[in-house]
Amino acid sequence: MSVFSQLTIRGVTLKNRIVVSPMCMYSSEDGFSNEWHLVHLGSRAVGGAGLIFTEATAVEPRGRISPVDLGIYKDEHVEGLKRIVDFCHNFGSKVGVQLAHAGRKAEDYAPWERDERKVKGSKHAIAPSPIPYGKDWHVPKEMNEEDIQSVQKAFEEAAKRAVSAGFDIIEVHAAHGYLIHEFLSPLSNRRSDIYGGSLENRERFLVEIVRKIRKVIPDSMPLFVRLSCVDHVEGGWNLEDSIHLAKRLKDEGCDVIDCSSGGIVEDEKVQAYPSFQVPYAERIKKEVGIMTMSVGLITTYEQAEDIIDNSRADLVAMAREFLRDPYLPMRWAKAHGIKPQVPRQYIRAWL
Numbered sequence: 001m002s003v004f005s006q007l008t009i010r011g012v013t014l015k016n017r018i019v020v021s022p023m024c025m026y027s028s029e030d031g032f033s034n035e036w037h038l039v040h041l042g043s044r045a046v047g048g049a050g051l052i053f054t055e056a057t058a059v060e061p062r063g064r065i066s067p068v069d070l071g072i073y074k075d076e077h078v079e080g081l082k083r084i085v086d087f088c089h090n091f092g093s094k095v096g097v098q099l100a101h102a103g104r105k106a107e108d109y110a111p112w113e114r115d116e117r118k119v120k121g122s123k124h125a126i127a128p129s130p131i132p133y134g135k136d137w138h139v140p141k142e143m144n145e146e147d148i149q150s151v152q153k154a155f156e157e158a159a160k161r162a163v164s165a166g167f168d169i170i171e172v173h174a175a176h177g178y179l180i181h182e183f184l185s186p187l188s189n190r191r192s193d194i195y196g197g198s199l200e201n202r203e204r205f206l207v208e209i210v211r212k213i214r215k216v217i218p219d220s221m222p223l224f225v226r227l228s229c230v231d232h233v234e235g236g237w238n239l240e241d242s243i244h245l246a247k248r249l250k251d252e253g254c255d256v257i258d259c260s261s262g263g264i265v266e267d268e269k270v271q272a273y274p275s276f277q278v279p280y281a282e283r284i285k286k287e288v289g290i291m292t293m294s295v296g297l298i299t300t301y302e303q304a305e306d307i308i309d310n311s312r313a314d315l316v317a318m319a320r321e322f323l324r325d326p327y328l329p330m331r332w333a334k335a336h337g338i339k340p341q342v343p344r345q346y347i348r349a350w351l
């Protein structure tokens with residue numbers, strides 16, 4: 001099995017297992033996509049990626065990581081997103097949307113304005129408990145039951161819009177210290193109601209979101225969940241918790257666990273090295289019997305082949321390497337004697 005082998009998940013067949021990982025572009029106004037998103041995501045389709053994810057796409061305005069994030073909280077957002085999806089489909093790539101809510105990590109300004117701030121974050125931030133992300137951050141408002149229901153509804157409505165925009169796949173962003181991860185981790189969730197306390201209770205917010213989304217999307221549409229498989233902090237969320245959660249998500253109709261890590265507290269210490277997150281994807285795949293996607297410091301064909309050929313994960317996602325080279329799949333194919341899938345406009349360079 002190679003990273004260039006096809007993969008079918010429910011009704012969707014990917015031409016290869018090379019995935020463009022979600023990446024915030026900080027280029028939107030009021031959540032709208034524009035030429036930047038079309039060219040950025042479209043170039044990766046021209047370059048041959050099997051699956052391309054949008055950046056974290058907010059399900060409600062206060063769930064944006066910054067005011068310049070992409071959103072899918074209005075019906076008017078659908079048209080621009082559809083244009084991007086249709087363009088990418090011309091080149092045989094499938095397109096996924098990453099549905100997200102920033103929770104206590106929402107910020108009221110763009111990243112390049114951050115250094116000038118005394119207090120970081122957002123005045124409107126919400127979270128399971130009123131605990132700030134780090135020193136000098138706004139204290140988020142503790143969500144009441146109505147807030148919980150309205151955010152879950154926002155995920156459901158966003159999923160319906162994603163279907164109308166023609167997306168092939170939906171990924172729920174439950175990682176990197178954003179709202180859903182904040183419910184999962186005991187470091188950020190100190191609730192005493194049914195959404196806090198035991199592991200099952202902390203998982204409830206996400207499990208209910210997945211259940212709601214599965215009900216409003218076609219049976220043929222794959223559903224991914226991105227997890228921070230570990231918090232990298234003593235007493236935080238760990239891999240055993242992720243395995244427990246993945247079993248529940250599988251029962252709810254989730255198809256792929258996208259295995260990342262970290263992001264829950266500002267002062268975490270992560271030892272990152274090539275393929276360092278692959279063991280999470282490997283254990284979850286083997287112990288839960290669910291497909292996994294691996295991401296994190298994967299930059300070479302040899303790493304990707306190791307992951308797929310040894311069944312350590314089913315998909316390989318890359319972020320920064322795809323920023324360096326949108327044509328990475330074509331380049332890898334050409335270098336390793338595989339016939340690259342090249343748009344006819346570019347064929348003379350790849351014969």
Ligand SMILES: Cc1cc2nc3c(=O)[nH]c(=O)nc-3n(C[C@H](O)[C@H](O)[C@H](O)COP(=O)(O)O)c2cc1C
Pocket residue numbers: 021022023024025054055056098173175176226260295296297298317318319320321
């Ligand atoms: C510019 C940039 C923006 C990112 N935005 C997101 C995002 O919107 N959602 C997400 O889940 N991860 C995001 N990430 C994390 C990546 O998806 C990926 O997990 C991480 O960069 C590790 O992969 P890499 O070593 O291939 O870059 C971002 C990373 C970068 C570099």
